[in-house]
Amino acid sequence: MAVPVFAPWDDPTQKPLIQFKGVTKRFGDFTAIDNQTLDIYTREFFALLGPSGCGKTTMMRMLAGFEQPTEGQIVIGGKDMKGVPPNEREVNMMFQSYALFPHLSVWENIAFGLRRMNQPKDVLEARVEEMLRLTRLTKFAKRKPHQISGGQRQRVALARSLARAPKLLLLDEPLGALDKKLREETQFELMDIQENTGTTFVIVTHDQEEAMTVASRIAVMDEGRVIQVATPSNIYEAPNSVYVADFIGDVNIIEGAAKRAGDGYDITWAEGVPPLHTRKEEGELISIPDGGKAYLAIRPEKVAIHTEKPQGMTNAVQGRIIDVAYLGNLSTYHVRLANGTMVRAQTANTRRLALRPFTWEDEVWLSWTDTAAILLAE
Amino acid sequence: MRKFSLVSVPYFWLLILFLVPFLIVLKISLSDTALAIPPYTPTLDLSEGWAGFKAFWSELDFENFVFLTEDALYWKAYLSSLQIAAISTTLALLVGFPIAYGMAQAPDEWRPTLMMLVILPFWTSFLIRVYSWIGILSTEGFLNQFLLWLGVIDTPLIIMNTKIAVYIGIVYTYLPFMILPIYSALEKLDGSLLEAAEDLGCTRTKAFWLITIPLSRPGIIAGCFLVFIPALGEFVIPSLLGGSETLMIGKVLWEEFFNNRDWPVASAVAVVLLAILIIPIILFQRNEQKQREAGK
Ligand SMILES: Nc1ncnc2c1ncn2[C@@H]1O[C@H](COP(=O)(O)OP(=O)(O)O)[C@@H](O)[C@H]1O
Ligand SMILES: [Mg+2]
Numbered sequence: 174m175a176v177p178v179f180a181p182w183d184d185p186t187q188k189p190l191i192q193f194k195g196v197t198k199r200f201g202d203f204t205a206i207d208n209q210t211l212d213i214y215t216r217e218f219f220a221l222l223g224p225s226g227c228g229k230t231t232m233m234r235m236l237a238g239f240e241q242p243t244e245g246q247i248v249i250g251g252k253d254m255k256g257v258p259p260n261e262r263e264v265n266m267m268f269q270s271y272a273l274f275p276h277l278s279v280w281e282n283i284a285f286g287l288r289r290m291n292q293p294k295d296v297l298e299a300r301v302e303e304m305l306r307l308t309r310l311t312k313f314a315k316r317k318p319h320q321i322s323g324g325q326r327q328r329v330a331l332a333r334s335l336a337r338a339p340k341l342l343l344l345d346e347p348l349g350a351l352d353k354k355l356r357e358e359t360q361f362e363l364m365d366i367q368e369n370t371g372t373t374f375v376i377v378t379h380d381q382e383e384a385m386t387v388a389s390r391i392a393v394m395d396e397g398r399v400i401q402v403a404t405p406s407n408i409y410e411a412p413n414s415v416y417v418a419d420f421i422g423d424v425n426i427i428e429g430a431a432k433r434a435g436d437g438y439d440i441t442w443a444e445g446v447p448p449l450h451t452r453k454e455e456g457e458l459i460s461i462p463d464g465g466k467a468y469l470a471i472r473p474e475k476v477a478i479h480t481e482k483p484q485g486m487t488n489a490v491q492g493r494i495i496d497v498a499y500l501g502n503l504s505t506y507h508v509r510l511a512n513g514t515m516v517r518a519q520t521a522n523t524r525r526l527a528l529r530p531f532t533w534e535d536e537v538w539l540s541w542t543d544t545a546a547i548l549l550a551e
Numbered sequence: 552m553r554k555f556s557l558v559s560v561p562y563f564w565l566l567i568l569f570l571v572p573f574l575i576v577l578k579i580s581l582s583d584t585a586l587a588i589p590p591y592t593p594t595l596d597l598s599e600g601w602a603g604f605k606a607f608w609s610e611l612d613f614e615n616f617v618f619l620t621e622d623a624l625y626w627k628a629y630l631s632s633l634q635i636a637a638i639s640t641t642l643a644l645l646v647g648f649p650i651a652y653g654m655a656q657a658p659d660e661w662r663p664t665l666m667m668l669v670i671l672p673f674w675t676s677f678l679i680r681v682y683s684w685i686g687i688l689s690t691e692g693f694l695n696q697f698l699l700w701l702g703v704i705d706t707p708l709i710i711m712n713t714k715i716a717v718y719i720g721i722v723y724t725y726l727p728f729m730i731l732p733i734y735s736a737l738e739k740l741d742g743s744l745l746e747a748a749e750d751l752g753c754t755r756t757k758a759f760w761l762i763t764i765p766l767s768r769p770g771i772i773a774g775c776f777l778v779f780i781p782a783l784g785e786f787v788i789p790s791l792l793g794g795s796e797t798l799m800i801g802k803v804l805w806e807e808f809f810n811n812r813d814w815p816v817a818s819a820v821a822v823v824l825l826a827i828l829i830i831p832i833i834l835f836q837r838n839e840q841k842q843r844e845a846g847k
Contacts, residue, residue, distance in 0.1 A: 239746055259749040272747035276765045285761075289752030337751065 179389060181214035190215045190373055196245035198231055205231045207397040218367050218374045220384040223394030229377040233343045237266045250340060265339040269346045271330040273318040279329050280314040286337040304332040324355050344376040360386050381421050393417045414551050418470040425516045431467035438548060440467055443512040450487045450543045461550055468549040475545040476518035478506055479538045480530055486540040494535045506531060508539055580818035581611040591814050615819035632800040635714065636782040639721035643778045646722060647729030655737035669727050681720055681791050688716050712794025720788035728777035736770025769842040776835035784824055800824055
């Protein structure tokens, strides 16, 4: 029996929790968000990923109600959010700076939002205790924010924003201030909490690994626009543009002219060498007019490296090793092709160092299968 | 040794500028009046050596302090001063807080200018500024003329020589001391805290009371003490604006010194005033201390 996959975005009967409909946000004459249309579904862990200044925080602030769209409409739970102030939205935000109230104890910080809900005292207290347990802060309940560590503060901020059991939780670079190990731990904690509470999370990050780890879907942004929205594996395996391919993980880009050939395309990329062939295992390739500009995006781990010209491979190119990056379990070879293009090939280090056949300045052959590369038009 | 001399410098100044004058005043307050120069006795005569010192010592007593409790004028003056200082401080807070708040909300590039405007009055003499209030508040003053011209009133208001004039004078004079500490607290306030409060269900007004006010409290307390402490001993403002109706201990002190030439009683009044002030000064110090600790 197949486990049902969580993919409400593929199900036309599902109604999105959040809808951006042609949203534009301008600050003066600067366009921070440009005609954005985007759907986010209930129980998603949705990641906004992009370089600094691309408008991620602005998106969040519009959801929270601190900024109003200049044009377009934001709908949450079927309700137009125009003019609804932050305190009347079932949305809570965990601030990039945490924004803990310095004059209140950890306990009171967490209780702050609950106190606005006019609950009976015992319900409120039980909820605060529950949040303290969830974020493992029970011991620190009486302390003030300046008396706890950065990681604990971040958990207080999380507990405080979760306490009101919002429909939607916004996390703006929540783990930015943590060191790598703590960050990874917290990522898994976040995923647990998200699963246990059933809250919809929208997380902002500029760390692609973080987005890949936690998210159900990722939106890659650039200069106020979402370039691609897809699951982490699709973003990685099937980016829709050079920008996305380059932003997520390591990639080789080979530029050339496309020509329809069989069930795929031949890409002419240099003089005097056979063209590279690419096709797709399933589904249709994008269509490019004959002679049109095309890019091949190939992940380094899909490039094999050989001393001799490999037989029976469609795509084989010759080059010289310029650099070897030894990463312990992996090695990355930087190879310069005849026309100057740099291609990286990654291999697992299954053999001991001395037995490996390649080193600097070696002439080598690189190859990849005809389905390994992704054909891109832009 | 170098460190010691560095630390001792401020204590040296404290000794010269505060402790020595205070001890002199304290000594005079324990003396008796005399028709002499200086107008009190005993004076210390070092030429007679140890015997002279003993004679000097035996003549000091608490008579003047006892006298202060016997004449109702004094405790009434103290009480009235406390009341006037408290009311003026409250008024200064009510006027000063919105100004400080407005300054903290103003765009960054305006703030130095606004700060300048608050400090600007200090550039002219305090005495002249208080005098000029007579021109504003008197029966034929600008205020009455203006209100008459507007038709709001048809007989001039009597403000001069009442407590109201004293309140106005004190609030006007000490307002910068109220504004500056509150402004400095509000300026440090992180705007995202207010957003967080709103996000957690507060209206803007509620967020103001729950976040802005508690976080500016050290500034409010500092401002209140900075107004209350000098207002309590204020002499110039009640003399010039308050007329004979206003009883304040600063005025009593002045009259004892210069009209009665009763230095010992005047000194006793001053010593008691200082004793009263020590309580708010200690509280003020505590507030500052706490703020420093919280800032760490
Ligand atoms: N209040 C504002 N006024 C003017 N420009 C702003 C304002 N807020 C954000 N911006 C601009 O909008 C762009 C996007 O900002 P932001 O959403 O904070 O980016 P990110 O969070 O992705 O780093 C930035 O260029 C920033 O300078
Ligand atoms: Mg940001």
